Amino acid sequence: MSQSPFILQEQQFLKIRSVLERVRVECAARVVFLVDRDGQTIAFNGDIGDMDTTSFSSLAAGNVAATTSMARLIGENVFPAVVHEGENESIFISVIGRSLLVVVFDGRSTLGLVKLRAKRASFDIAAILDEMIRESQLIAASAKPAFADITDEDIDSLFS
Amino acid sequence: MTFINYASREINCKIVYYGPGLCGKTTNLQHIFDSTAPQAKGKLISLATETDRTLFFDFMPLELGTVRGFKTRFHLYTVPGQVYYDASRKLILKGVDGVVFVADSQEERMDANVESLYNLEDNLQTQGYDLNQLPYVLQLNKRDLPNVIPMHDLTHELQKKGEPVFEAVAKDGTGVFDTLKAVAKQVLTELRKT
Ligand SMILES: Nc1nc2c(ncn2[C@@H]2O[C@H](COP(=O)(O)OP(=O)(O)O)[C@@H](O)[C@H]2O)c(=O)[nH]1
Ligand SMILES: [Mg+2]
Numbered sequence: 344m345s346q347s348p349f350i351l352q353e354q355q356f357l358k359i360r361s362v363l364e365r366v367r368v369e370c371a372a373r374v375v376f377l378v379d380r381d382g383q384t385i386a387f388n389g390d391i392g393d394m395d396t397t398s399f400s401s402l403a404a405g406n407v408a409a410t411t412s413m414a415r416l417i418g419e420n421v422f423p424a425v426v427h428e429g430e431n432e433s434i435f436i437s438v439i440g441r442s443l444l445v446v447v448f449d450g451r452s453t454l455g456l457v458k459l460r461a462k463r464a465s466f467d468i469a470a471i472l473d474e475m476i477r478e479s480q481l482i483a484a485s486a487k488p489a490f491a492d493i494t495d496e497d498i499d500s501l502f503s
Numbered sequence: 504m505t506f507i508n509y510a511s512r513e514i515n516c517k518i519v520y521y522g523p524g525l526c527g528k529t530t531n532l533q534h535i536f537d538s539t540a541p542q543a544k545g546k547l548i549s550l551a552t553e554t555d556r557t558l559f560f561d562f563m564p565l566e567l568g569t570v571r572g573f574k575t576r577f578h579l580y581t582v583p584g585q586v587y588y589d590a591s592r593k594l595i596l597k598g599v600d601g602v603v604f605v606a607d608s609q610e611e612r613m614d615a616n617v618e619s620l621y622n623l624e625d626n627l628q629t630q631g632y633d634l635n636q637l638p639y640v641l642q643l644n645k646r647d648l649p650n651v652i653p654m655h656d657l658t659h660e661l662q663k664k665g666e667p668v669f670e671a672v673a674k675d676g677t678g679v680f681d682t683l684k685a686v687a688k689q690v691l692t693e694l695r696k697t
Binding site for chain 2: 347348349350351352353355356357379380381382383385386395397398401402405408409412490491492493497498499500501502
């Protein structure tokens with residue numbers, strides 16, 4: 344069987360988003376994401392314009408997966424942060440347990456500031472994620488799974 | 504790992520197309536991309552080399568519709584087929600919810616199919632999965648070519664556990680959606696249990 348699903352409740356989503364908003368404001372960043380290490384967007388805050396956020400998250404996760412493997416090859420366990428500095432826009436990614444905090448920023452901010460604020464926020468995010476994982480497991484272990492009553496017709500209707 | 508978001512009311516699942524180099528994995532995704540309405544898909548991203556070989560993965564998000572008020576989004580990935588990209592393949596299998604094995608039906612690719620299938624089982628195990636317990640579909644691709652092995656023989660060689668088997672010509676789209684539906688259906692059915 345595949346692993347039990349990762350469940351995000353409304354309440355935790357709102358908490359995460361407010362942490363992301365705080366980070367964005369404190370670092371004068373353009374947009375801040377929280378991404379699952381498998382590449383799913385958990386939440387974001389800021390100006391995404393017409394950015395393809397689904398692809399962005401998937402690539403951020405692929406990026407960290409690749410650099411983590413590179414770390415192992417040289418005897419490091421993980422690179423806790425990954426930075427890409429562009430001419431105008433830059434990306435800072437910090438690994439927090441099974442999630443990634445991704446900050447997109449430009450010349451209004453600095454890497455030093457982003458690192459500092461991201462580090463502070465990482466404790467809050469870790470706490471919310473722990474709660475989320477605990478609750479996911481509770482739901483998974485409960486007698487009634489999240490989608491116990493999906494019918495074959497429900498599934499078939501997706502393909503009609 | 505399926506990700507259920509109650510705030511945005513979305514179910515996100517990850518499906519990986521696996522198989523030997525040049526068997527038609529990218530072509531499957533390309534066909535799905537070309538035949539899907541713009542509002543249901545994101546970009547098709549290919550991390551490819553200059554010679555068009557998949558280097559890391561191809562990726563495309565696909566929205567199928569809603570189940571019980573939840574938008575279902577499938578994240579479709581392909582892996583690079585060449586032997587030396589094994590590290591990339593392992594990474595892409597992380598968090599997988601369902602696998603499509605695309606076999607190349609040509610006689611001369613039989614060894615490559617077997618090797619790739621073996622590699623899939625191996626890499627799944629490394630990530631803590633068991634192929635026998637995972638939503639899984641076998642696609643026999645390139646049925647249009649003259650030198651293909653008969654379906655019955657290929658199935659006999661490659662079928663692992665009674666999984667659905669589809670003949671396909673990914674180049675013109677034949678069998679591509681049947682394959683996707685079969686694996687998506689198994690993934691969603693899993694949600695009933697968990
Ligand atoms: N004749 C034929 N060629 C195919 C078919 N599917 C894919 N191809 C071709 O096989 C080559 C490799 O396909 P590609 O999707 O890049 O393989 P991948 O390495 O598995 O991603 C391309 O030239 C495709 O056009 C098919 O069903 N029939
Ligand atoms: Mg390819």
